[in-house]
Amino acid sequence: MRAIIIDDxxxxxxxxxxxxxxxxxxxxxxxxxxxxxxxxKIESQRPDLIFLDIQMPGKTGFDxxxxxxxxxxxxxxxxxxxxxxxxxxxxALDYLLKPVxxxxxxxxxxxxxxxxxxxxxxxxxxxxxxxLHENDQVxxxxxxxxxxxxxxxxxxxxxxxxxxxxxFGPNKPLILKSLNALEERLDEKFFFRANRKHIVNLRMIEKxxxxxxxxxxxxxxxxxxxxxxxxxxxxxxxxxSL
Amino acid sequence: xxxxxxxxxxxxxxxxxxxxxxxVMVAGIFSTHLLRVFIKWRGWLLQPIExxxxxxxxxxxxxxxxxxxxxxxxxxxxxxxxxxxxxVSFWTRFLGSTVxxxxxxxxxTLIYYFYHFIEKSRKQQMDTLQLETxxxxxxxxxxxxxxxxxxxxxxxxxxxxxxxxxxxxxxxxITELSNILRSxxxxxxxxxxxxxxxxFIVKDYLALENMRFEDRLKIEYEIDEDTLDQPVPPMxxxxxxxxxxxxxxxxxxxxxxxxxxxxFKGHFHEMAVQNTGYLNGxxxxxxxxxxxxxxxxxxxxGNKAKFEIKQATATLVEARVLIPFESEIR
Numbered sequence: 001m002r003a004i005i006i007d008d009x010x011x012x013x014x015x016x017x018x019x020x021x022x023x024x025x026x027x028x029x030x031x032x033x034x035x036x037x038x039x040x041k042i043e044s045q046r047p048d049l050i051f052l053d054i055q056m057p058g059k060t061g062f063d064x065x066x067x068x069x070x071x072x073x074x075x076x077x078x079x080x081x082x083x084x085x086x087x088x089x090x091x092a093l094d095y096l097l098k099p100v101x102x103x104x105x106x107x108x109x110x111x112x113x114x115x116x117x118x119x120x121x122x123x124x125x126x127x128x129x130x131x132l133h134e135n136d137q138v139x140x141x142x143x144x145x146x147x148x149x150x151x152x153x154x155x156x157x158x159x160x161x162x163x164x165x166x167x168f169g170p171n172k173p174l175i176l177k178s179l180n181a182l183e184e185r186l187d188e189k190f191f192f193r194a195n196r197k198h199i200v201n202l203r204m205i206e207k208x209x210x211x212x213x214x215x216x217x218x219x220x221x222x223x224x225x226x227x228x229x230x231x232x233x234x235x236x237x238x239x240x241s242l
Numbered sequence: 243x244x245x246x247x248x249x250x251x252x253x254x255x256x257x258x259x260x261x262x263x264x265x266v267m268v269a270g271i272f273s274t275h276l277l278r279v280f281i282k283w284r285g286w287l288l289q290p291i292e293x294x295x296x297x298x299x300x301x302x303x304x305x306x307x308x309x310x311x312x313x314x315x316x317x318x319x320x321x322x323x324x325x326x327x328x329x330v331s332f333w334t335r336f337l338g339s340t341v342x343x344x345x346x347x348x349x350x351t352l353i354y355y356f357y358h359f360i361e362k363s364r365k366q367q368m369d370t371l372q373l374e375t376x377x378x379x380x381x382x383x384x385x386x387x388x389x390x391x392x393x394x395x396x397x398x399x400x401x402x403x404x405x406x407x408x409x410x411x412x413x414x415x416i417t418e419l420s421n422i423l424r425s426x427x428x429x430x431x432x433x434x435x436x437x438x439x440x441x442f443i444v445k446d447y448l449a450l451e452n453m454r455f456e457d458r459l460k461i462e463y464e465i466d467e468d469t470l471d472q473p474v475p476p477m478x479x480x481x482x483x484x485x486x487x488x489x490x491x492x493x494x495x496x497x498x499x500x501x502x503x504x505x506f507k508g509h510f511h512e513m514a515v516q517n518t519g520y521l522n523g524x525x526x527x528x529x530x531x532x533x534x535x536x537x538x539x540x541x542x543x544g545n546k547a548k549f550e551i552k553q554a555t556a557t558l559v560e561a562r563v564l565i566p567f568e569s570e571i572r
Contacts, residue, residue, distance in 0.1 A: 008492075009396070009454050015403035034495050055392070057495045079395035098399040 001112070004030045004045060006038040006061070007053040007077065012098060016051055016077065019100055023109055035059035039067060049073045049112065051096075054084045062146060065139035066175070069185065070132055071148065073115075074139075075108050086144070093148065132185050140166055142173030151190070155204040155220045157182055159197045167222060192236065194218065195229040258322050265322075269312040277305050277351065287358050294355070302351050303344065310339035378541055389426045390484060394419070397450050404453070415453055418446035426477060433542065434473035437504060437513075441465065444483050444502060451487050458497025459487075466505040474513065474565065475538050482515040482561045485532065490519030490559060498557075510548075510564040521553045532561075539563065 003026050005013045013031050020026050030045050032038040034056050042050065050072050054061040062084075065071055076095035078084050085095070094108050132138075134152040141147075149168050156167040159179040165172050183193055194200050200218060207219040216228040216236065228236055280301065281287065286294045314336055316322075330338075397419055404412035425443045448461050479502070486500050498518020505512055532551060539547040546566045554560035 009400065010456055011400040011403040011407075011454065012396070014407065015399060018403070018406065036495070055492070057493050057497075079393075079399060080391040098395055099402045100399075 001026050001048045001073075002029045002045065003027065003049040003051065004032060004038070004041055004047045005051045006032045006035075006041075006056075006064070007051070008033050008056045009053075012053070012077075015098075016100065019102060019105055022102065023106070025113065026109060035061070035064035035067075038064050042068060042072065047072050049075065051075050051077055054078045054081055062139075062141050065146075066141045068139065070136040071139045073112055074148070075112075093146070131187050134187060134190050138175075140173050140175055142171075145171075145173070147171065147173070151186070152201070152203070155201050155222050156224055156226065157191075157199040167220075167224065192232075192239070194226050194232055194236075198226050200226055261320060261322050262317065265313055265316040265320075269309055269316065273305050273309040273312065274347070274350065276308070277301060278354070281355075287355075287362060291359065298351065298355060302347055303340075305351075306340045306344035306347055307336075309343050309347065310336055313343075314339060389422065390488065393451075393484070394423075396454055400450075400454050411453065415450060418450050421446045422450070432476065435476045436470065437465075437472045437474050437479075437511075438470040440474050440476060440479050441470070441502075441504075443477070443480050447480060447483060448500065448502075451491075455487075455491060455497055458494075459491055460497075460499040462499060462501040464501065464503045464505070469504045469506060469511055472504075472511045472565070474511075475542055478535060478538060478563065479513055479515070481535060482513075482563070485561065486515050486517035486519075486559070490517035494518055507564065510566060512562065512564050514560055514562040516554060516558050516560045518557055519559045520557075521551065521559045535561075535563070539565075 003020070005016055005028060007013045007016070010033070013033075017028050017031075020028055026049065029047060030041050032041050035058055038050070038052070052061040052064070052074055054076060055078065056064075059067075061076065065074065074093070076084070076093060077098055077100065078095065079098045094111065096104055096108060132151055135150060137148045137150050139146065140149055147168075149166070154166055154168045157179060158165040158167070158172075160174060162176065162178060163174040164177050164179055164182055165174055179193075179197070179199060183191075183199060186199065190202055191199050192202050200220060204221045205218050206221050209217045209219070211217040211227060213230055214233060215230050216233050218226045218228060220226065281298075286297065314332065318332075397415070401412050401415045401419070404415060422443055425439075445463075448459075452459050452461060483500065483502065491498050491500060499516070500518075501514075501516040503512070503514040503516070536549050539549055543566060548564040549562070551559065551561040
């Protein structure tokens with residue numbers, strides 16, 4: 001696993017690197033001292049894993065993640081941050097408290113490796129940088145809550161002004177991305193632009209019914225009913241008949 | 243009664259007179275006691291005065307009536323009435339007696355009520371005063387004991403890294419951290435310490451932050467040596483420096499400078515902490531340190547001390563405390 005450590009304190013990075021020497025399966029390929037640097041290095045190095053400090057100058061670790069197109073695996077590191085700890089516990093994100101206990105680090109890494117074994121990541125898919133694979137995860141933050149969401153878990157994107165509402169599980173937080181920008185990055189084999197306001201996950205469709213003017217009405221697994229515009233219906237039928 | 247007897251010069255036998263005095267006294271004690279029990283039972287002493295007064299008036303009228311009934315009844319019963327009085331009907335005498343006695347009962351009851359009222363409010367005042375001092379003490383304690391846990395754990399983490407990299411510096415850092423922890427625990431024992439003592443902690447603290455931030459943090463001291471003996475609230479300068487790091491330096495990607503200043507300004511001892519950064523509205527709401535500084539100064543010096551935080555230059559934020567001279571407080 002290729003890893004990047006992102007922390008504004010050099011000593012903290014040095015300490016973590018030293019601890020990671022015990023784990024030959026994790027190779028620290030780079031370091032970053034702030035969020036901007038972190039984003040640049042994640043895009044150029046494409047690591048499998050990042051160790052991420054929350055409190056950093058400029059942008060927090062959370063802010064950094066929500067700017068990433070696709071997020072690698074993340075282990076958060078923090079010294080003491082009640083707010084962050086609450087967010088972690090609510091969403092079962094993995095985190096380490098500094099100074100890091102070696103045993104906890106071992107557990108976290110082991111957990112990641114188990115997760116990787118179950119869903120092998122296709123390196124080939126990753127070579128195409130602009131399109132997100134369905135197993136790619138995005139970090140979504142909405143107020144106090146935050147999630148890592150696999151694209152395959154997302155049912156629907158709905159346009160709300162400059163934002164997009166993301167439907168997954170029982171949640172529907174907003175992200176600062178336009179529907180058009182999203183459409184460009186999503187794999188059209190799985191995500192379909194149903195109309196001006198909605199992109200649906202084709203695997204999440206439960207029922208298809210004919211609708212007015214030769215359009216269609218899709219019912220998703222979460223119960224949402226989405227109308228497919230007449231023009232897109234032609235495209236939809238074409239795709240489905242293949 | 244005796245006065246009446248003599249003034250009207252009516253022939254009354256001593257036996258009748260004495261009996262009547264006994265009746266008046268017994269009836270008086272009985273009826274006022276009744277009222278007292280009633281007042282206590284209804285808890286009127288605990289209620290606001292404007293609610294009690296009208297009730298008190300009504301009950302006083304009623305009580306005067308009961309009292310008159312008792313006295314007149316007893317007089318009739320023991321046939322002790324004076325000859326001349328027999329000519330007047332019972333109800334007229336009753337009315338007259340009620341008004342008559344009411345005039346005595348009114349001041350008596352009012353004295354009773356106001357005595358208790360004043361007593362009660364004095365006790366209440368004492369209680370609130372005691373409570374206030376208690377709260378003040380507690381507040382001072384919690385404010386003083388406040389050290390950012392984020393700082394402690396980050397420092398420990400840096401020290402662990404230094405153990406291999408620079409053992410000498412690691413040893414020193416452990417001493418510095420111990421000093422800070424110790425002084426934060428001892429801080430609640432005294433109301434003020436000398437600036438010199440406070441500066442020891444500040445210097446240890448900044449040395450530790452310097453270890454964490456390395457070249458991102460520059461530290462400068464501008465201390466007038468004469469101010470070193472000045473008494474200052476413990477951990478106050480420390481809180482300001484901590485704020486300067488937390489809201490200033492740690493938010494700047496390239497870090498900045500922290501300058502600690504102490505000097506005399508007119509009738510005040512001025513302590514200031516300047517840091518690279520930008521003051522924003524959000525800072526006022528998030529700063530436990532800032533509100534606690536204002537509160538502590540208020541508790542210790544009343545409105546004689548001043549605290550302010552402002553954007554001193556385009557890139558420098560300054561927090562400033564003005565404390566009146568020791569001699570002027572006493």
